[in-house]
Amino acid sequence: MTLLAINQFDDILMESAIGIVVVFTALTLLVLAFILVGKLSRKSISLKRKQKEIQTEVVTAPEKILSGNEIAAISMALHLFMNDVHDEESNVITIKRIERRYSPWNSKIYGLTNLIR
Amino acid sequence: MLLILLALFLPLSVFGQGGDDSGSVLNSLSTFWSNTGFANFEFKYLVMIAVGVIFILLGIIKNWEPLLLVPIGFGILIGNIPFTPGYQVGIYETGSVMNILYSGVIQGWYPPLIFLGIGAMTDFSSLISNPKLMLLGAAAQMGIFLTFMGAYAIGFTPQQAGAIGIIGGADGPTAIFLASKLAPELIGAIAVAAYSYMALVPLIQPPVMKLLIPKKERLIKMKPPRAVSKTEKIAFPIIGLLLTTFISPSALPLLGMLFFGNLLKESGVTERLAETARFALINTITILLGVTVGASTQADRFLTADSLKIFALGAFSFVIATAAGLIFARIMNLFLKDGNKINPLIGAAGVSAVPDSARVVQEQGLHADKTNHLLMHAMAPNVAGVIGSAVAAGILLSMLA
Numbered sequence: 001m002t003l004l005a006i007n008q009f010d011d012i013l014m015e016s017a018i019g020i021v022v023v024f025t026a027l028t029l030l031v032l033a034f035i036l037v038g039k040l041s042r043k044s045i046s047l048k049r050k051q052k053e054i055q056t057e058v059v060t061a062p063e064k065i066l067s068g069n070e071i072a073a074i075s076m077a078l079h080l081f082m083n084d085v086h087d088e089e090s091n092v093i094t095i096k097r098i099e100r101r102y103s104p105w106n107s108k109i110y111g112l113t114n115l116i117r
Numbered sequence: 118m119l120l121i122l123l124a125l126f127l128p129l130s131v132f133g134q135g136g137d138d139s140g141s142v143l144n145s146l147s148t149f150w151s152n153t154g155f156a157n158f159e160f161k162y163l164v165m166i167a168v169g170v171i172f173i174l175l176g177i178i179k180n181w182e183p184l185l186l187v188p189i190g191f192g193i194l195i196g197n198i199p200f201t202p203g204y205q206v207g208i209y210e211t212g213s214v215m216n217i218l219y220s221g222v223i224q225g226w227y228p229p230l231i232f233l234g235i236g237a238m239t240d241f242s243s244l245i246s247n248p249k250l251m252l253l254g255a256a257a258q259m260g261i262f263l264t265f266m267g268a269y270a271i272g273f274t275p276q277q278a279g280a281i282g283i284i285g286g287a288d289g290p291t292a293i294f295l296a297s298k299l300a301p302e303l304i305g306a307i308a309v310a311a312y313s314y315m316a317l318v319p320l321i322q323p324p325v326m327k328l329l330i331p332k333k334e335r336l337i338k339m340k341p342p343r344a345v346s347k348t349e350k351i352a353f354p355i356i357g358l359l360l361t362t363f364i365s366p367s368a369l370p371l372l373g374m375l376f377f378g379n380l381l382k383e384s385g386v387t388e389r390l391a392e393t394a395r396f397a398l399i400n401t402i403t404i405l406l407g408v409t410v411g412a413s414t415q416a417d418r419f420l421t422a423d424s425l426k427i428f429a430l431g432a433f434s435f436v437i438a439t440a441a442g443l444i445f446a447r448i449m450n451l452f453l454k455d456g457n458k459i460n461p462l463i464g465a466a467g468v469s470a471v472p473d474s475a476r477v478v479q480e481q482g483l484h485a486d487k488t489n490h491l492l493m494h495a496m497a498p499n500v501a502g503v504i505g506s507a508v509a510a511g512i513l514l515s516m517l518a
Contacts, residue, residue, distance in 0.1 A: 012269045012278070016262035019512045026364045026508045027255040027501060033356050034248035034349075041346050 157199035161416035169193030169411065175316065182316035182473070185289065188404055189312055192411015208412045219409040222304060225297040227406045228290035229374040234399025235290075235471070235503065236354070236378025237391045244497040245349050246342035249449070250463070254501025256445030257467030258509045260285030260438025265513070268430050273423075276300050279513040281427055284311045285434030286506030287318070287468035293410065294371060295510045299517055305413035306424040310431035312410070318473045319480075321432070322439050322465050326481050329443045330461050334450070335485035337460040339494050347385070354379040361508055367518075368511025375507065435468065442467030442498065459494070466495040469502040 066074075150156050172190030176183035195215070200206050208215040221227040244251060265282030269275060280300040283292045284307060292311040296304040314321065354376035362369050381391040413419075446464030453459065462481050466474045475495035482491035 008275075009266075009269065012266055012275060015516050016266055019262050019265075019509060019516070020259060022364060022512050023258045023505050023508050024252070024255045026361045027251045027505055029360045029364070030357060030504070031248040031251050033360060034245055034251075034353070037349055037352055037356070038245070038248065041349050045346065 152201045152204075154199045157201060159199065159416070161420045162197045162199050165193055165197040165414060165416045165419065168414075169197065172313075172411075181319070182312070184403060185312050185407055186316055188407025189309065189411040192408040193414050194411075195408065196412030196415045208409065208415065209418070215409065215412055218405055219413060221402070221405060222293055222308075222409050222413070223297055223301055225294045225370070227402050228294035229370040230402045231290040231399060231406065232371050232507075233374040233378040234394050234402070236375040236380075237382045237394035238399075239379060239382075239471070239500055239503075240496075241353050241379065241500055242345040242350065243342050243493050244500055245345045245353055247494070247497055250459070250494070250497035251501040251504075252449065253442050253446055253464050253467040253498035254503075254505040255467075256464065257438045257442035257498070257502055258286065258505045259441035260434040260436075260468065261506065261509045261513075263437050264430050264434035267433060268426075271426060271430075273426075274300075276517050277303055279517045280304075280307055281430050282434065283307075283506070283510055283513065284314065284427075284431040285438045285468070286502070286509060287311070287315055287435060287438060287470040287474070288503060288506045289315060290406075291371060291469075291503075291506050291510045293406070295514060298514055303423065303427065305410065305415075305419050306427045307431075308410040309414055309419075310428050313428075314431050314435045315470045315473065318435075318468075318470050319477050321435050322474060322477045323481060325436055325439045326443060326462055326465055326477075329440060330447070332485065334447065334461050335481070336489065337450075337458055338486075338489055339460055339463075339491070340457070342493055342497075347383070350383040351380070354383065357504070361504060362511075365508045365511035365515070367514040368507045371507040371510065372504065375503065438468040439465045439474075460489070460491055463491055463495045463498055466497075466499040467502045467505070469499065469506050471499050471503060472496065474502075475499040 169190045169192075172186045172193060174190075175181050176186030176190060196208055202210065204210075205213040206215075207213060208219050210216055261282045263282075264285045265278050268278035268281040273281060276299040280292075280296040280303055283295045286292065289308065289311050293304065293308050296307040300307075357379075358372060358376040361372050365372075378391070378394050381387045381394060442464035443461055444464070445467075446459055446461035450458050450461060460482065462478050462485075465481075466478045468474050475492055478495035479490065479492040482489045
């Protein structure tokens with residue numbers, strides 16, 4: 001009887017050990033997978049950045065120095081654009097025509113006395 | 118008293134009639150009396166009602182897990198009103214309303230729905246940004262397996278021991294799910310123990326943390342987590358599901374729903390579904406689960422020596438799980454370079470109990486150094502603990518069912 005109990009406890013011990021190992025295996029695999037995914041993601045981000053840098057280098061090539069007036073004009077234009085200033089209105093006033101729909105409640109014919117002759 | 122009140126309201130003429138009639142009235146009254154809670158009252162019901170009131174007060178006054186303790190506490194009151202069996206009133210009477218609502222617990226379909234909501238709420242970014250912290254979530258599951266052995270050693274069957282062990286996972290839905298499959302007769306005690314200790318995490322964990330982590334290590338500051346791309350967030354539930362459930366398919370109902378909920382949240386195109394899962398659905402199921410688990414603690418079934426043993430084992434498993442997480446964090450630090458060391462306090466968050474254990478870590482971190490905020494870092498082992506405990510439940514289910 002005791003022997004049986006010990007054997008069963010051994011089984012429980014074994015099952016627990018397996019359980020702990022499996023939990024660690026599952027989560028370690030997740031760790032590895034996400035270290036990999038993280039690396040790939042960082043690589044793709046740095047690749048995109050590099051491509052952007054190359055593109056922006058091409059665009060920002062001109063070395064012409066702008067005058068103060070030009071900078072002020074561009075700044076003003078940007079300021080107006082960004083703040084969406086409505087300094088000019090169309091000055092057109094529209095009057096919408098209201099359509100009256102037919103309804104027996106306001107029909108003239110029902111407001112008169114209809115005498116049958 | 119009740120009889121006097123009834124007599125006052127009954128027409129006097131009823132009593133004015135013949136002896137036989139007054140006898141039948143008295144018979145009716147005595148039948149009515151025998152069906153009242155007063156007639157069926159036993160001291161054990163009062164004990165359970167007191168427990169229910171304490172749960173409600175802890176939830177309201179102390180604000181300890183009120184979303185769980187208030188429904189469970191009220192459920193305990195519902196389940197412990199004494200009644201005469203046979204009227205389809207009690208939660209254990211087949212066909213009663215409470216019994217129908219309880220089917221979600223017994224057949225184990227409430228927990229996966231809760232997991233769906235948890236998935237739709239949880240942000241796994243901190244975990245994705247520092248994946249090695251997932252191991253802390255695995256280490257804390259030691260509590261489950263040590264309690265499993267302990268429960269078997271003190272006389273529970275292997276199935277019951279497995280169901281009791283899962284309390285150490287500090288995850289109510291997982292505990293209910295496994296108990297419903299392995300030991301339905303213990304489900305009330307296991308669920309109440311799991312939820313009670315989850316509410317008591319702010320009391321259980323700090324002493325263990327102070328005992329096992331020296332002051333110097335509590336001061337370690339961790340690097341802020343890196344930004345995580347949307348692609349990584351979308352990949353996480355898909356890869357997570359495939360890797361974990363291929364290893365432990367029995368955890369599929371829990372992990373499947375958890376990762377599905379997370380995909381709904383992260384995909385960005387199913388916001389309506391995610392919103393339903395994280396608000397309406399999880400709230401509905403939490404209400405039903407809380408009330409029915411509480412009501413299942415009917416005194417005649419709950420107040421047993423086994424329940425007391427389960428409570429003792431539950432406390433043991435929480436302490437072991439916390440200690441295992443903390444010690445494993447210290448061991449990890451031995452292998453990490455100086456700049457990458459982790460604050461071992463976050464190991465305590467490896468027991469699920471989301472987000473309470475992470476909050477405890479934050480408080481303890483601030484206690485040691487007012488500028489050291491560990492909450493974000495602690496959330497990583499915390500959510501890993503949810504995955505770990507579900508995997509552990511799957512393993513126990515496949516080995517013992």
